[in-house]
Amino acid sequence: xxxxxxxxxxxxxxxxxxxxxxxxxxxxxxxxxxxxxxxxxxxxxxxxxxxxxxxxxxxxxxxxxxxxxxxxxxxxxxxxxxxxxxxxxxxxxxxxxxxxxxxxxxxxxxxxxxxxxxxxxxxxxxxxxxxxxxxxxxxxxxxxxxxxxxxxxxxxxxxxxxxxxxxxxxxxxxxxxxxxxxxxxxxxxxxxxxxxxxxxxxxxxxxxxxxxxxxxxxxxxxxxxxxxxxxxxxxxxxxxxxxxxxxxxxxxxxxxxxxxxxxxxxxxxxxxxxxxxxxxxxxxxxxxxxxxxxxxxxxxxxxxxxxxxxxxxxxxxxxxxxxxxxxxxxxxxxxxxxxxxxxxxxxxxxxxxxxxxxx
Numbered sequence: 001x002x003x004x005x006x007x008x009x010x011x012x013x014x015x016x017x018x019x020x021x022x023x024x025x026x027x028x029x030x031x032x033x034x035x036x037x038x039x040x041x042x043x044x045x046x047x048x049x050x051x052x053x054x055x056x057x058x059x060x061x062x063x064x065x066x067x068x069x070x071x072x073x074x075x076x077x078x079x080x081x082x083x084x085x086x087x088x089x090x091x092x093x094x095x096x097x098x099x100x101x102x103x104x105x106x107x108x109x110x111x112x113x114x115x116x117x118x119x120x121x122x123x124x125x126x127x128x129x130x131x132x133x134x135x136x137x138x139x140x141x142x143x144x145x146x147x148x149x150x151x152x153x154x155x156x157x158x159x160x161x162x163x164x165x166x167x168x169x170x171x172x173x174x175x176x177x178x179x180x181x182x183x184x185x186x187x188x189x190x191x192x193x194x195x196x197x198x199x200x201x202x203x204x205x206x207x208x209x210x211x212x213x214x215x216x217x218x219x220x221x222x223x224x225x226x227x228x229x230x231x232x233x234x235x236x237x238x239x240x241x242x243x244x245x246x247x248x249x250x251x252x253x254x255x256x257x258x259x260x261x262x263x264x265x266x267x268x269x270x271x272x273x274x275x276x277x278x279x280x281x282x283x284x285x286x287x288x289x290x291x292x293x294x295x296x297x298x299x300x301x302x303x304x305x306x307x308x309x310x311x312x313x314x315x316x317x318x319x320x321x322x323x324x325x326x327x328x329x330x331x332x333x334x335x336x337x338x339x340x341x342x343x344x345x346x347x348x349x350x351x352x353x354x355x356x357x358x359x
Contacts, residue, residue, distance in 0.1 A: 055117070057138040058172065059163075063159075082204075082207065100134050119154075152177060185211075187220070190220065230269075265310065273285070
């Protein structure tokens with residue numbers, strides 16, 4: 001393998017073997033065939049660093065904080081050597097006019113080729129005056145930068161869906177990137193904040209294949225958002241057995257029982273938290289004893305109380321089907337059906353079977 005990237009990595013002490021292992025891991029996480037790891041390594045090793053312009057808009061900087069905590073490789077060791085980060089006002093040394101000049105220069109020199117990363121929602125209220133950079137509104141800067149971009153990565157739930165700024169009553173008129181830009185390929189990487197390795201995977205895929213990865217109906221990479229938190233949760237067996245923690249400090253919680261009744265939104269939330277985890281693969285919210293908030297889904301802030309269990313239909317005879325539709329699967333449907341059976345039997349003094357409930 002020869003090329004600008006592999007030479008840069010070699011100077012930093014990163015061996016070809018380590019680089020190959022990293023690419024193989026990325027390929028596996030993205031559900032690509034085994035040979036794709038080698039192809040990914042060859043393509044990235046030979047690639048010249050693409051220009052990336054990162055625009056932070058109406059956000060809390062949590063997405064940037066998350067990416068800077070990328071591990072194995074670190075953001076400095078992989079992302080910043082794999083790409084040319086030509087503009088990111090939070091991380092770059094330049095400021096003021098110098099920073100804006102750097103952005104314009106990168107856009108001009110790499111017209112039609114650069115990747116545009118956006119984190120934060122875009123406020124439209126008062127002609128965009130709620131959030132401005134250098135005296136210009138976010139919406140104006142976004143339209144200008146999107147015009148010359150090859151593709152756009154909406155980083156975090158705010159850029160992907162509007163996020164918390166869009167929550168009722170949405171005083172700034174916040175919207176997502178895709179609400180404004182409709183003529184460019186866009187990949188959404190939601191999460192509050194998003195998982196660092198997901199960003200790494202999307203960039204690696206783009207460098208390797210020259211295109212964005214396969215996306216779902218919400219514009220998210222299927223490799224990372226193809227299954228619910230519930231599908232991969234290690235507490236799932238307790239859910240299927242009907243074992244639920246009633247409080248955060250009861251015996252069930254100490255035994256690692258399911259947190260569904262404490263408001264966990266895992267059954268309706270698509271993300272890779274349960275498999276990729278956080279902080280170097282150390283843990284994730286559910287493993288730490290807290291239910292999923294559903295932060296990678298649209299309008300999660302307005303979806304209901306974080307500690308209120310997901311609602312089910314009032315008619316217990318339809319609970320099994322509703323649970324299946326919600327994506328929990330056959331085991332979940334049976335669990336709900338069994339609980340419904342007990343409730344109906346107590347009320348009617350009749351003995352019902354699961355088959356009766358599923359009719």
